[in-house]
Amino acid sequence: MTKKLFIKTYGCQMNVYDSERMAETLEGYEQTQDVAEADMILLNTCHIREKAAEKVYSELGRYKGLKAEKPDLKIGVAGCVAQAEGAEIMRRQPLVDLVVGPQSYHRLPDLLERTHNGAKALDTDYPEEDKFEKLKSRPKARRAPAAFLTVQEGCDKFCAFCVVPYTRGAEISRPVGQILDEAKDLVERGVREITLLGQNVNAYHGKGAGGDWSLAQLIWALNEVDGLERIRFTTSHPNDMTDDLIEAHGTCPKLMPYLHLPVQAGSDKILKRMNRSHTAESYLKVIEQLRQARPDILISGDFIVGFPEETDEDFEATMELIREVRYGTAYSFKYSTRPGTPAAERPQVAEDVKSERLQRLQALLTEQQRAAQDEKVGQTCHVLFERKGRFDGQMVGKTEYLHAVHVDDCDATVGELRTVEIVSSSTNSLSGRLV
Ligand code: SAH
Ligand code: SF4
Ligand code: F3S
Numbered sequence: 001m002t003k004k005l006f007i008k009t010y011g012c013q014m015n016v017y018d019s020e021r022m023a024e025t026l027e028g029y030e031q032t033q034d035v036a037e038a039d040m041i042l043l044n045t046c047h048i049r050e051k052a053a054e055k056v057y058s059e060l061g062r063y064k065g066l067k068a069e070k071p072d073l074k075i076g077v078a079g080c081v082a083q084a085e086g087a088e089i090m091r092r093q094p095l096v097d098l099v100v101g102p103q104s105y106h107r108l109p110d111l112l113e114r115t116h117n118g119a120k121a122l123d124t125d126y127p128e129e130d131k132f133e134k135l136k137s138r139p140k141a142r143r144a145p146a147a148f149l150t151v152q153e154g155c156d157k158f159c160a161f162c163v164v165p166y167t168r169g170a171e172i173s174r175p176v177g178q179i180l181d182e183a184k185d186l187v188e189r190g191v192r193e194i195t196l197l198g199q200n201v202n203a204y205h206g207k208g209a210g211g212d213w214s215l216a217q218l219i220w221a222l223n224e225v226d227g228l229e230r231i232r233f234t235t236s237h238p239n240d241m242t243d244d245l246i247e248a249h250g251t252c253p254k255l256m257p258y259l260h261l262p263v264q265a266g267s268d269k270i271l272k273r274m275n276r277s278h279t280a281e282s283y284l285k286v287i288e289q290l291r292q293a294r295p296d297i298l299i300s301g302d303f304i305v306g307f308p309e310e311t312d313e314d315f316e317a318t319m320e321l322i323r324e325v326r327y328g329t330a331y332s333f334k335y336s337t338r339p340g341t342p343a344a345e346r347p348q349v350a351e352d353v354k355s356e357r358l359q360r361l362q363a364l365l366t367e368q369q370r371a372a373q374d375e376k377v378g379q380t381c382h383v384l385f386e387r388k389g390r391f392d393g394q395m396v397g398k399t400e401y402l403h404a405v406h407v408d409d410c411d412a413t414v415g416e417l418r419t420v421e422i423v424s425s426s427t428n429s430l431s432g433r434l435v
Pocket of ligand 1: 234
């Protein structure tokens with residue numbers, strides 16, 4: 001009999017991708033959205049900020065009743081909290097049967113096997129073997145039109161605030177052939193848009209014909225895949241925005257005019273203390289080159305406010321940089337002290353100061369986001385339809401700029417790419433009509 005698997009995913013897109021792969025690798029299980037009927041619960045966790053990590057324990061606490069009712073229920077913790085805290089998780093929450101890190105989840109079926117008779121299983125190794133090779137081949141199930149595909153994993157940059165180099169490990173790039181095979185398989189299963197993933201995706205340097213390939217080379221190869229309509233990639237580091245990649249934004253037909261390029265702060269003093277190894281000016285230069293290559297490119301960013309020793313003046317420099325760039329969308333966070341990172345040892349900024357700065361920064365970014373959206377009214381865009389809307393006959397999709405669009409009385413089907421005239425803009429989405 002097929003058993004039921006309930007997966008809850010926290011954190012970044014790579015965790016979404018990993019959750020899919022874990023579900024596929026567990027033979028004999030099918031996914032359920034109803035935790036009450038689960039035979040196995042898997043939390044795929046994120047360690048990036050304290051709040052994210054703490055959520056895991058409150059969620060686990062909720063499963064006490066279920067486990068009491070169903071002693072055979074297996075509870076697993078995967079992802080970056082698993083990697084960072086390891087066996088400590090089972091000490092803090094004895095309900096947990098297994099803990100598996102991001103580099104060893106291809107071993108999940110064996111680990112699960114080991115938990116029979118109530119034993120605990122833990123694997124936070126960085127194995128020699130290629131997990132992508134070892135993962136069970138996927139059943140040929142249909143997929144939604146937009147999918148993620150990990151091409152690079154890990155980080156060697158060691159920004160002073162960040163846990164990722166410790167939880168995901170050293171940078172690795174998957175070989176070109178493996179990625180192209182996976183992309184073609186996704187297309188066969190209905191995928192039209194692929195977002196290439198990596199913690200430092202633009203540092204990609206995978207083995208291909210003739211030696212190591214850059215991300216731009218990989219994108220050009222994907223551009224040749226029949227049936228694939230759109231290519232995106234995330235997340236990039238400003239220092240790895242090479243000329244061939246910038247140029248591809250102007251010349252590669254399937255590469256979308258959208259780029260997530262985190263800067264974190266606008267003060268060179270803070271950037272230096274963050275160990276970002278770029279300046280505000282070098283970042284702005286990259287943005288300028290990108291806009292030369294592709295004038296309508298929509299820029300997205302990440303910001304941290306209240307990094308240790310950030311003064312009012314430093315913060316104003318961040319606001320200034322934002323005004324200069326004009327972001328289409330952005331993600332911003334209060335600095336969160338992470339154990340084991342260098343910034344944790346520095347003098348901290350008071351919580352109320354962080355909150356006040358975040359509020360001001362977000363107000364500016366919201367304004368810019370709205371302006372970038374409003375600008376599209378009256379223009380025609382291409383929309384990839386991803387799902388039915390809330391109302392009868394309504395469909396929802398995304399433009400090349402990643403704006404969500406609602407279209408009423410829409411005869412487009414899921415997975416179809418159509419030309420749409422944008423007629424209005426509201427807080428978080430656009431409305432349009434088929435042309
Ligand atoms: N290069 C990475 C970044 C991962 S973390 C990637 O591939 O996505 C995503 C964002 O979280 C970072 O860009 C940063 O803005 C934020 N972040 C990371 N560590 C943080 C911390 N300690 N406190 C607050 N925000 C943090
Ligand atoms: Fe973290 Fe910096 Fe690496 Fe991004 S580049 S994952 S922020 S250490
Ligand atoms: Fe979180 Fe790990 Fe992604 S810490 S942001 S899940 S790489």
